[in-house]
Amino acid sequence: MRIVSVVGARPNFVKLAPVARALATQRGVEHIVVHTGQHYDPLLSESFFTDLEIPQPKHNLDVGSGTHAQQTARIMERFEPLCGELQPDWVLVYGDVNSTVAAGLVAAKLGVRLAHVEAGLRSYDRSMPEEYNRVVTDHLADLLFAPSRDAVANLAREGIPAERVAFVGNVMIDALVHARAQARRLRTAERLGLPEGKFALVTLHRPSNVDDPQVFGGLCDALAEISRERPTLFPAHPRTQARLTRTGFVSRLGKVRLCDPLPYLAMLDLTESAGLVITDSGGIQEETTFLGVPCLTVRPNTERPITIDQGTNRLVAPTRDAILAAARNGQARGPARQLERWDGRAAERIAAALVEGRRLD
Ligand code: UD1
Secondary structure, three states: EEEEEEEEHHHHHHHHHHHHHHHHHHOOEEEEEEOOOOOOOOOOOOHHHHHHOOOOOOOOOOOOOOOOOOOOHHHHHHHHHHHHHHOOEEEEEOOOHHHHHHHHHHHHHOEEEEEEEEEOOOOOOOOOHHHHHHHHHHHOOEEEOOOOOHOOOOHHHHHOOOOHHOOOOOOHHHHHHHHHHHHOOOOHHHOOOOOOOOOOOEEOOOOHHHHHHHHHHHHOOOOOOOOHOOOOEEEEOHHHHHHHHHHHHHOOOOOOEEEOOHHHHHHHHHHOOEEEEEEEOOOOHHHHHHHHOOOOEOOOOOOHHHHHHHHOOOEEOHHHHHHHHHHOOOOOOOOOOOOOOOOOOOHHHHHHHOOOOOOOO
């Protein structure tokens, strides 16, 4: 059986790692990785393949950056002939990025079976580009791997037949469980002079937070204020760095320690050491929940409500005052949370379903 995984952006690589490992143990499976090139900076791409020990992709479509239409169209144009040539039994796509929906459309139209890892997440916020990618990909897919029961319920409400949906758990947590001990040995906080359990760790990259100077300025002011109260490290995505430079807000960040995006293991290690995480990422909401680390998510909604109901996550409006109030009214770090099927075995269930058509409970 030939399975083609298509990945393109940083969070995809984390999800691919456990799936690639699980498929490697299956007899008679050839697993081919196609990188679309959506993320091309070594710090967003190559370093993740190294840290997560993912085999180098066999093919790179080199699409690079562009508008949503350009990026999606380029991936489709370049993946279509490759997919035709490879004749896979399954195309596997991950998460909610432009690479996910573009490869999904190609596979579906070529009549190749499509499976979606991390299916069923919904923010119900159509101002978010990822929401279209989620909805479209789920409606194209033949097999949908849901990380949580709320995701299964979302798919049922949209009329997707239950036999196409498998509640497998969370592959991002598989990656975490696998790498955690190795990450802790790095002692990243200590090496950076950050006090264990006390510092704030920040990531922001969503267009809604960084593209509007009014909003972004308020966020920078909040971070500057927080950095006067506790050490604050801000590994910034390239688009965020570009906005900081263009607006000059880099000088408005007070004592915030700004740095390049971090490799997976260092970031995981720091997340576990932090006293507070401030983010607009999807995956970090899940990682902090699993680790029991307080998280403020700078967004009006989340497609991962389980991180709020059962985890340590809180939504906070993108204003200086809201963020400061939430950061000061902080919860303490708690014990790790046990969520159903967030147990390090999601990828194993995915491999069993794909290869043997079997459901693993
Ligand atoms: C993408 C995903 C987002 C995910 C994020 C993780 C979509 C719609 N969005 O957003 O869901 O949370 O990845 O990082 O797919 N850039 C670089 N180097 C790179 C890649 C991008 O400098 O290697 C810069 C470019 O200026 C580019 C901008 O970042 O235009 C945006 O990149 P893009 O891939 O379009 O979206 P992300 O914001 O990274």
